[in-house]
Amino acid sequence: MKLPGFKELGVSEALTALLKGNGIVQATPVQAEAIPPLVQGLDVIARAKTGTGKTLAFLLPILDKIRPDRPVPQALIMAPTRELALQITEEARKLTRQSDIKILAVYGGQDVEKQLRKLEGGRHLIIGTPGRLLDHMRRGTLALGGVNMLVLDEADQMLHMGFLDEVESVITAIPSRRQTMLFSATMPEPIKQLAASYMKQPLDIVIKSGSPIPLDNIRQQVIECTDRTKEEALKALIERDRPYLAIIFCRTKRRVSKLSDALREAGYDCDELHGDLSQNKREAVMKTFREAKLQLLVATDVAARGLDVEGVTHVFNYDMPLDVDSYIHRIGRTGRAGGKGLAITFASPRDRAGLEMIERGISQRLERRRFEKGEFGEAKFATGTGGGARAGEAREA
Incomplete structure (x- = not known):
């Protein structure tokens, strides 16, 4: 079934x-x-997983209803993490470049005084995490009396992170005559109760999907190698494919820093993203990567949660993901918005059990290649221990 265009x-x-x-x-x-x-x-509850396009689903109706001539917050979007809040803010800013709508992201790790000055300038759309929103409300620096649209994004994550009390405190400060939108991958009982308490006859939408990411847009491949030859194999693949933008996932911050240093030393445009970086540094790295002034981003899983960048052609699992969800989340950074992508996972002999777990989880046997050295020391990728279904072709970089 062909899906409609946005005007329709x-x-x-x-x-x-x-x-x-x-x-x-x-x-x-x-x-x-x-x-x-x-x-x-109407009030809407939408059950949809990460990577299904839910951000635009609530942003587009909100931006069409905001009146720029009213210099007060008219819409509030709550997200569980600063990374997700930043991602939503990036999307909103892209859509408001040609309008007078003013946006403010409010989250921890930011300069509070800077946020205060921006709030005083009159913002129409506020995007933030529950704790920092509550902090501003208690200071008397954020008035929500003009808000008539409220979004709770990834509500189940807010529950798991223990934010439900803060969420309710923020909701009760917003006029009851509002439109409320709740987006969540799952609907545990406390979230159902939250919806029953604060929503008016919501329309319940369930998007059934076997996986949060359309895997058919992503060609998945395994490179069999040893821990010792992994770095060499990665460099050979970068040289072979010349990715437009690539994300390389490592298991620990230490591994990220070590690999990032090695790639920079080899002359690649590369930077790192992990939890030890300051918020300003993280934002600077992401801005450079989004603007394609950086070719390779080496990251941990935690730092890359909610990472949504257009134009990522390759994902490299330098270290094996710990579980199937992590694998799907990682490779879903490519092949987005109908594009094609290539996801390559490096596997040493001791990764066999982890690889089998992933294949069972996605119900697919992955295509294998074996990293070898040719007669003159050149890199070769021979057929590995078993074939696998190819899911789409990698986009030309």
């Missing part, structure tokens, strides 16, 4: 044209289901 769903011509300019012309299932009732002003 009720999105304004201005936003539809902006999306088209970014190569986004067709809605995803969650967008097709959620946008029309949200445009009408």
